[in-house]
Amino acid sequence: MARFNLRQHSAQLLIICCLLVAALGYFFWSPGLIAFSGSYSDSYSDTSQQDSVSQAMLQPVTGYSALPVMRDPFAVPQEFAQVAPVPALPPPAKNYPSISNNVLPPSAIPESSLELVGVVSGGGQKVAIIKSAGKSGSYQIKDYLGPYQLLAVGERAVTLWGPKGEKVLILER
Secondary structure (H helix, E strand, C coil), rough: CCCCCHHHHHHHHHHHHHHHHHHHHHHHHHCCCCCHHHHHHHCCCCCCHHCCCCHHHCCCCCCCCCCCCCCCCCCCHHHHHHHHCCCCCCCHHHHHHHHHCCCCHHHHHHHCCEEEEEEECCEEEEEEEECCCEEEECCCCCEEEEEEEEEECCCEEEEEECCCCEEEEECCC
């Protein structure tokens, strides 16, 4: 075992204390904080440096700092924020599209000439076969037959909407 003399022991103790003070100073000293009470600042004669220290630097560090208000990154930019009003459309009567009477005169297809010939269903859809003016054709829901629009297709009947309102055609066979 090596023996230390008093000088070596004192030198080691002095080096350890210096390192400890340097470490404490590094971790706990912040620039801008004044650790002394008013007695030091009262005796300080240079007031130009005191004026340059802002009040924010004199506030204690609490772990919270109020940041300036930033803009919302998800907000709509000002040039796009104003939306032109969209005119509202009047609701259609009974949710049926309005058919103007001036497209085809009501006499273009006489009501008596409409006859339901048959109904074909398959794949979840129904098709009505309607004879009008001596010619038969297949029609699906929302198809037009002259001034009439096909609204519903049942097993033995179809519903049309026309100039005089609803018309139901029934399969005669």
